[in-house]
Amino acid sequence: MSLSEDNPADAKGPMVEPIQVPKASDILAGKLRDLILSGRIAPGESLPAERELVSDSGLSRSSVREALRVLEVEGLIATRPGRSGGSTVRLPGRSSVARSMRLFVRSHGIRLEALLECRVAVEPYLAGLAAQNRTEQDLAEMRDIHQRFEQSQGDVGAYKRLNLDWHLAVARASRNEVLVALMEAIAQPIFDAADYQEVTTAEIRRDAIRAHAAILHSIEAQDFKQAYSRMEKHLSAYATVARRLLVDRQAQSGAAAK
Amino acid sequence: MSLSEDNPADAKGPMVEPIQVPKASDILAGKLRDLILSGRIAPGESLPAERELVSDSGLSRSSVREALRVLEVEGLIATRPGRSGGSTVRLPGRSSVARSMRLFVRSHGIRLEALLECRVAVEPYLAGLAAQNRTEQDLAEMRDIHQRFEQSQGDVGAYKRLNLDWHLAVARASRNEVLVALMEAIAQPIFDAADYQEVTTAEIRRDAIRAHAAILHSIEAQDFKQAYSRMEKHLSAYATVARRLLVDRQAQSGAAAK
DNA sequence: TGACTGATTTGGTCTGATCATATAACATTT
DNA sequence: AAATGTTATATGATCAGACCAAATCAGTCA
Numbered sequence: 001m002s003l004s005e006d007n008p009a010d011a012k013g014p015m016v017e018p019i020q021v022p023k024a025s026d027i028l029a030g031k032l033r034d035l036i037l038s039g040r041i042a043p044g045e046s047l048p049a050e051r052e053l054v055s056d057s058g059l060s061r062s063s064v065r066e067a068l069r070v071l072e073v074e075g076l077i078a079t080r081p082g083r084s085g086g087s088t089v090r091l092p093g094r095s096s097v098a099r100s101m102r103l104f105v106r107s108h109g110i111r112l113e114a115l116l117e118c119r120v121a122v123e124p125y126l127a128g129l130a131a132q133n134r135t136e137q138d139l140a141e142m143r144d145i146h147q148r149f150e151q152s153q154g155d156v157g158a159y160k161r162l163n164l165d166w167h168l169a170v171a172r173a174s175r176n177e178v179l180v181a182l183m184e185a186i187a188q189p190i191f192d193a194a195d196y197q198e199v200t201t202a203e204i205r206r207d208a209i210r211a212h213a214a215i216l217h218s219i220e221a222q223d224f225k226q227a228y229s230r231m232e233k234h235l236s237a238y239a240t241v242a243r244r245l246l247v248d249r250q251a252q253s254g255a256a257a258k
Numbered sequence: 259m260s261l262s263e264d265n266p267a268d269a270k271g272p273m274v275e276p277i278q279v280p281k282a283s284d285i286l287a288g289k290l291r292d293l294i295l296s297g298r299i300a301p302g303e304s305l306p307a308e309r310e311l312v313s314d315s316g317l318s319r320s321s322v323r324e325a326l327r328v329l330e331v332e333g334l335i336a337t338r339p340g341r342s343g344g345s346t347v348r349l350p351g352r353s354s355v356a357r358s359m360r361l362f363v364r365s366h367g368i369r370l371e372a373l374l375e376c377r378v379a380v381e382p383y384l385a386g387l388a389a390q391n392r393t394e395q396d397l398a399e400m401r402d403i404h405q406r407f408e409q410s411q412g413d414v415g416a417y418k419r420l421n422l423d424w425h426l427a428v429a430r431a432s433r434n435e436v437l438v439a440l441m442e443a444i445a446q447p448i449f450d451a452a453d454y455q456e457v458t459t460a461e462i463r464r465d466a467i468r469a470h471a472a473i474l475h476s477i478e479a480q481d482f483k484q485a486y487s488r489m490e491k492h493l494s495a496y497a498t499v500a501r502r503l504l505v506d507r508q509a510q511s512g513a514a515a516k
Numbered sequence: 517t518g519a520c521t522g523a524t525t526t527g528g529t530c531t532g533a534t535c536a537t538a539t540a541a542c543a544t545t546t
Numbered sequence: 547a548a549a550t551g552t553t554a555t556a557t558g559a560t561c562a563g564a565c566c567a568a569a570t571c572a573g574t575c576a
Contacts (some may be wrong), residue, residue, distance in 0.1 A: 019393045021567090023528070025327075037364050049557065060530045062320055065559085069283075069324050073331040074361060082538030092358065099352065099440070100358040103332060106295050107349045109435055117387065118436045125379035130552040178376045179369055181359070181441060279536090282576070294524090318561045339527040340569030400534060 024059050032128055036076050036089050047077060047087040069158065087160035094181040101113045101185035112246065116239045118186050120232070122179060123167070127215055127231035128224040129174035138173035139220060146216055150209050156200055164191050166212060170231075173219065204241065213238070276343050282317050283324035290325065295345050305335060305345040319414050320358050352439040359443035370451045370504065374497045378490070380437060380483060381425070385473055385489035387432035387480040396431035397478060403427055404474055408467055414458055428489075431477065461497065469495070 035041050048056065053064045068087055071077045075092035079085070105115070130138070149162040164187055171183040211234040220225035292463070293299050304378040306314065329335045333350035337343070388396070422445055429441040446494045454502055469492040476485035 024316070025528090026534070037361075041385050044527090051557080062323070063529065065320070065530095066324065066327050068558095069327050073328050076356070076365070079558070083556040083558095084539055085537080085557050087558090092361045094362070096358050097355070097362050100332070100354050101436075103295075103334070103350045104352070104355050104439060105436070107334070108435060114434045114436050117383075117434050118440070121383035121437065122379050125375075129375065155545085176372045176375050177366060178359075178363070178372050178444065179379065181362060182376070186436065283559090309526080319563090321560065324559095326527095337527070339567070339570085341525040342525095342570060343526050343566080345527090 023063075025070070028053070028064065029057060029070040030056055030066040032071060033074070033076060035080075038069075041089050043089050043090050043091050047089065049086055077173040094177070094184050097181045098185040098188060102189060105186075105189045110189075112190070112242065113239055115186050115190045115193070116191075116235075116242060119190065120235050122182060122238060123171075123235055124228045124232040126171050126174050126176075126179050126183065127219065128228040129176055129179070130170050131219045131222050131224050131227040132176040134173040134219055134222070138169070142166065142169045142173065142216055142219070149212065159200060159205065160191060163208065170215070170219070207237065208234075261387050261399060278426065281321075282424065283321045283328070286311070286315055287325040287328040290329060291332070293336060294329075299347050301349050303347050305347065307344055308464070312456050313381060328354060337371070352435070352442050355439045356443040356446060360447060363447045365377050368447075370448070370471075370500065373448045373451070374493075374500060376447065378493050380444075381429075381493055382486045382490040384429050384432050384434075384437050384441065385477065386486040387434055389477045389480050390481050391433040392431040392477055392480070395425070400427045400431065400474055400477070404470055407470065417458055417463065418449060421466065422446075428477070465495065466492075506512035 032047065042049065047068075050061060050064055050068070051068075053059075054061050055067075057064065063227070068077065068079060071087075072079055075096035076089065078090050079087045104110070145162055145166045149159070149166055152158040152162055167187060168180075168183060170178045174180065201240040211230070215227055215230045215234065218230055269452075278430070285425065290305065296344035299305065305311070305326075308322055308326070311317075314513060315322065326337060329345075330337055334347065335345040336348050337345045340515050364367070378455045391402075403420055403424045407424055410416040410420055425440060425445060426438075429438045432438065471489070473485055473492065476488055
């Protein structure tokens with residue numbers, strides 16, 4: 001009855017791989033996930049009710065609920081209580097990507113420097129794509145945000161938010177959903193990290209407004225290369241300022257530590 | 259007893275915002291998440307046992323378990339059964355970002371075109387950073403992978419895997435964890451999507467090997483701009499081939515549909 | 517010493533009930 | 547008839563307590 005009798009030609013390695021018993025809830029979650037991703041349950045449609053899944057699967061209520069909770073965290077379903085509630089299928093959306101990126105950044109204590117580098121790598125190309133693919137509606141949105149951006153004198157909160165909004169609007173105009181998701185994912189942590197009280201002297205703000213205007217013109221003119229290089233210049237300038245601020249702050253805390 | 263009596267100066271909008279009752283498990287999950295992200299429970303350490311969390315929180319076991327399951331999906335804890343098992347804290351890791359990106363790409367049916375654009379936007383800069391920041395160890399790894407890449411004649415599976423590995427090794431050498439995470443997130447779907455049986459004529463493979471070698475030299479020489487432009491050229495060439503293949507396939511399926 | 521054996525701890529699952537909520541169906545009043 | 551209030555019902559959320567399964571530990575026996 002020895003296992004080795006069954007495999008006389010064993011050259012190396014164990015005859016049977018280590019067996020891992022998957023959890024019941026994970027199996028169910030996997031099956032439901034496949035149903036959703038394969039499109040057999042379309043977004044907007046509802047999954048069977050919990051008690052129905054129980055009788056269908058033969059599992060207990062707790063296992064079914066844990067499976068549903070997994071899918072909920074993954075952004076694949078949304079669950080509401082009450083009659084005619086239940087779990088409805090939805091698409092994960094960019095915010096899920098942003099959320100996991102935020103967890104990644106926070107838990108690893110990623111340097112602001114790394115986030116800025118990421119932005120310099122991505123956003124010029126993004127601006128180029130925006131110039132290429134923008135629609136009139138995209139332009140209207142960017143112009144609107146830019147106008148309010150210009151008028152945000154004094155209100156640092158509004159300045160910060162409109163700055164972020166404008167960059168995201170440019171990203172959306174690129175018509176590349178992956179890059180938009182990436183921008184949303186990294187933009188939030190950057191704007192959280194930067195201390196805006198210090199980065200908004202009147203001079204810096206004027207420069208930012210001018211730079212945005214220039215980039216906007218390139219996008220209007222559908223000039224890929226110009227939009228690219230102007231965005232690159234804008235970000236480099238910002239990164240320089242942010243870096244100097246970081247150094248200053250370190251110097252301060254170093255001095256304070258003494 | 260009317261609510262409107264309390265607010266005679268109501269200009270617009272409802273007097274009270276819609277109240278949302280958070281779920282017990284979500285509250286617990288939030289508190290535990292804060293404990294982890296604030297560093298008060300360090301990676302490697304264990305959360306209290308489920309039954310202990312039950313008595314501490316006053317919630318039921320199911321609610322506690324659902325909270326733990328949320329954190330598990332987020333990649334913040336890993337749970338093992340058995341004595342001295344339990345939930346140990348861990349850092350989310352790049353794979354969580356990649357997983358949510360994969361869900362995003364699959365569920366939205368993102369075009370391969372968009373993924374390739376993303377790569378063109380990111381990877382040249384990544385190669386430049388690699389040239390700037392690579393250590394000797396990074397170089398050794400890249401050389402090793404490249405050597406096996408050169409010798410992967412005939413074995414399409416190995417070619418595909420080593421190609422992916424090399425690009426990821428370059429990304430790691432950049433020492434920018436956000437960009438590495440991004441590369442891992444988009445590389446997998448790209449390599450899944452591309453049909454490698456068709457993209458690996460002997461000629462194409464020879465070109466890829468030559469391009470990798472050239473980029474590797476630039477990285478060895480710590481030449482940012484050269485690494486950047488060579489990677490850009492390599493990716494453009496690849497994107498062109500991939501695009502042509504896509505068109506061919508569409509033409510085929512179009513013809514087949516008739 | 518070393519291999520077995522049982523106790524112990526911990527997560528995984530099940531059962532069944534009750535609570536909370538949102539909708540639907542119905543009844544009542546104006 | 548329309549507006550309003552009331553009850554029934556479907557559904558998720560929560561609870562309680564038990565048992566199962568896995569991994570480790572402690573002791574026993576050869």
